[in-house]
Amino acid sequence: MKTLTIIVFTVCSGLAALGQDAAKLYQTHCSHCHGNTFQGGSAKSLADGTWQFGDTSGHINRNIKFGITHLGMPAYEKTLSDQQIKQISTYLLEMQKQAGATKSPIPETLQTLDYDINVEIWTEGLEVPWSLAFLDEKTALVTERSGRLRTLDKGRLHSKPIEGIPEVLAEGQGGLLAVAFDPDYHEEGNQWIYLAFSHGLEIQPNGRRSLAMTKLVRGRINGNDWTDEETLFEAPHETYRTTRHHYGTRIVFDEKKDLYFAIGDRGTGAHAQDLSKPNGKIHRIRRDGRIPRDNPFRRNKTAMPSIFSYGHRNPQGLAFHPQTGHLWSAEHGPLGGDELNLIAPGTNYGWPIITYGKNYNGTPITDIVRKEGMEQPVWYWRPSTAVCAIDFYHGDLFPKWNNKLLVGALKYEDVRLLDIENGRVMHEEVILKNAGRVRDVVCGPDGAIYVVLNNPGTILRLTPKED
Template sequence: MRSMTLPRLLASFLLVPAALTTAAEQPARDARKIYAEFCASCHGANMEGGSAPSLVSGQWRYGGDDAALSTSIRNGRPQNGMPGFGATVSEKEIRGLVVFINEQAGQASSRRTPAPSPSADTVATGKLHSFRVETVVSGLREPYAIAFQPDGLVLITEKRGTLRVVEKGVLRPEPVSGLPAVDSGGQGGLFDVVLHPDFARNGWIYLAFSDQLKTEPNRGAVMTTLIRGRLKGNTWTDQQIIFRAPEETFRHGGNHFGGRLAFDKNNFLFFSIGERGNQVDAQNLTLPNGKIHRLHDDGRVPVDNPFLKTPGAIPSIWSYGHRNPQGLRFHPVTGELWEHEHGPRGGDELNIIQRGLNYGWPLATFGMNYNGTPITDVTARPDIQPPITYWLPSIAPCGLAIYTGDRFPKWKNQLFVSSLAAQELRRLEVKDGKVIDQEIIFKGLGRLRDVANGPDGLLYVLLQDRVARLAPAAE
C-alpha cells in the first residue's frame, strides 16, 4: 500500500468523516474485504502490484515487518500518494490486514521456492545433508505418535484410539487390547505415547487421550486425560490414571486437545492440554485447558509448582495462555522445554516454556480469526512471554523433535517440526534463543503428525498411513 491513483485518493478522504463516527462502534471487518475495498485498486487483487508495488514480492521500500506495515496502513506514505487509513480502519483491523498481507506473501514465497517432495527411490538434497525417505511401517490409519522400546518393540498410537505394536519390523495384525474408550471425534483421539525414563526397570508406558463423559444422552463433554500402564503380550494392563481433570471442567466440542508428553531429567512429567476451543479458558487458572502441566511420574503434584498455593488454581499448572500445544520436547543439551502450538489463522508459535509464565493466548497473538476478522491488535505485552518465532501463514505444527543422532552430524541438536496443513518437515537452527535458519526438509507427502529420533540415529516421521525415516543418501 504505497501509492494511489488520484480518484481513489479522493474517494478515500471522502470516506473519513463517516468512518470517524462509526469505526469504533462497528464490529471488526474481514481483512480480505478491507483489502479489496481500500487496497486492491492500487496493489492488485492478488497483491501482485498495479499502480503501486507488489506486496508479495518480498521487496519493500519502507520495510516489510509488522511494525512498518502497520505504520504504512495507519499513516500512509503521502510522499508517494498513499493516504493513511487510521481514521477509516481500526487498530484491530490494521492488525488483521498485516496478518492477511503476511499470509499472502508467505504463500507466494512458498510457490517461488518449492521444497523437495522425494519419492522412495529418489535422493533429496538439503542445505546440510542429502537424504532418502524410506517407508518402514505401512498399513496404519492416522498414526499420531511413536515410541521405541529398548527391547526393539515399537509402539505407535493411531488417532482413532488404537495402540499398535511393531515387532521385528512387522506390524502386529491386531491393536493392543484393554485400552480405555477414546473419543476420536473432531481433533480428538489417542495422542502421545511416551516411555518412562526408567522403562527398562519398571515397564511404564504413558498415554494421553480425549476422554468423554458418559453422563449425557448425546456426545458428552471431553477433556484430555493421562494414564500409564504396561504391555503384556498384546494387552494393556496395570492401568493407573495420572491426570484426569475435574468433570465440571470438561468441555463440549472436538477441538484443541494438546496431548503431548515429555519427561525432564528429574523424571517430572510435563504435558499439554489445549484450550478446547474456549479462548478465555487459557487465562483462567481454575481450569486445566490452555495450559502446560507438571506432575511427578505417578501423578502426584510437586510441592514447587508455581500455582500450588493460588486459591482455586489447578495445582498441576506450570504455564498458561496456550491455544493448542502439540509439540513438547526437552533440549538434550540446554535442558530447555521447547513447545509449539497452533495459532488461529496465522500465528503458530514456537516457545521455550518457563515456570509460571503467561504465553498470551488470546490476549496477544500474531494471527486472526479464520473468517478474516482480527482477534486483537496486541502482539506483545510486558506481562506476556513472547514466542521465539511464529509462522504466518500457519503451518499447523504437530510434532517436535530435537535431533540427537550421529547419522546426520550437521543436524545435531537442531529442532525438527512436522506439520499438518503445510505438510512439511522443517529444520530450525537456534542460537542464543533465536531461530537463525529454517529449512523445509520436504513437503507434499501428506499430513505429518509427529517426528521422532530413532534408536538407529535416524529421524522418523508419521505420515497419514505409514511411518517413514530419513536415511543418509550415501548409505
C-alpha cells in the first residue's frame, strides 16, 4: 500500500513539473494571441473544443512547429525544441479536457445564403463510417472502415452487419471503403453491389508486413449474406505496397454505365507518373471488370489498361456532373495542396511533379506549380481542408442548388457548396462546420443532403426549413 502511494505521488509530481514548464512556455510564447487562459484574443480560443487545423497531437505539434503562417500563426521551429513543442501540445490537450470543453454540439439548424436548414440526426452509433449509398428512398448501405457493411432502413441501422463480405486490411487509412449499387440494380438478374477496400496479402515468409492495395469486387446480398462475389479489379501482387495510407477510392458510373474508381499513390508519389503501376490513378472498367475498348492506354503495352487518368495523389471524391456528364475528382494534397480536378481521359494531373502544396514539414516538394502536358486543378485549397467526398446536388428540396457541388472535408470538418460554371468555380460557401470529420456527402433520392461524419460516427440529414 505504502509503495503504491509513493509511486503515484512520483508520477503525479513528474507530470505536474512537465505541466509547469509547458505552462510557462505557453504564457511566454502564446498567451498574447491565444489569451492567458486559452480563451482567445487576436487568435482563436484553444479551449473551445474545436481544432480547426487538426485535433491529433501530431497536427497540433505540426501547427506549432511550422505555423499557419498565412493566417498569422508563427512557426516555432527555430524558437522551441521538438521536446518543448510536444510538452505544449500535451498541455493544451490536457487543459482542454480539464476545461470540460466538449465538441460543439451538432447544430439543429443552419443558415446559408439560399436556405435555412433543419439538421436531423438520421443515424448514429456507427464506427468510422466511410461511404453511404442509396438504393431508393428507403434502403441504403453504409460501410464502416473496420470491415462492416451495414444496412439502413429509412435511417434505422440493422444491428447485424452483412455476413461474408471480403476480408479487409483495416490498418491506417485502410479498410472497407466505398460501396455502390449497380445503376441497373432493379433489372432482373442484376442486383449487383460494388465494394472497394484495402486488400492485404498474406504476411511475407520473411516476416515482413503484409502488402496491400485497393481492390474492387461485386456481389449480391441474399438475406443477410454476401453472395456471388466476383473480383473486378485486383492489381498484380508485385505492385502491392507495405504502406497503409492513400488508398483513394469511391465508385461512380458514367452514362454508359462504365465504372470509375480511384487509387491513391499509396505513399509513393513517383508511381503516380508510372503507367505500369495501379497507384496514383483513376481507373475505368466495365461493370463486369472488362476493359472498355476506348480506354486511353489500352494500346500502350507497358501501361495498365484500366488507367483513365494519372498523376493523382489521393482522390477520395468522385462525381459526375448531372448535366455535362463530366467526371470531377477531389483529392487530398500535401500541406496546402488539396485539389478539385475535372477529369479527362489520358490526362496527367501532375502529382508529384507539380503541386500547390508543401511537405508536412514545410519544405517544398517541387518549385513548380505548372508544367506543359500536366493539367492544372480547377480549384485548390490552401491551407488544405482535407477534402474527401463530393457530390453534385440534383434534387427537388434545394432547387437553387441543382448542379452545385457539395464538398466534404475531414480536417476542417466542413461541407462546402461550390458554384461551378463552365468548368470554373465561381463561388464557395461553407454550409456546415465543426459537426465532425466529414467522410461522405450524398444527395439522397429524396433530395435531402446526407452528411456522413466520423467521431462520432453519425449521418446527418439536411432539409430546408418550411417558410
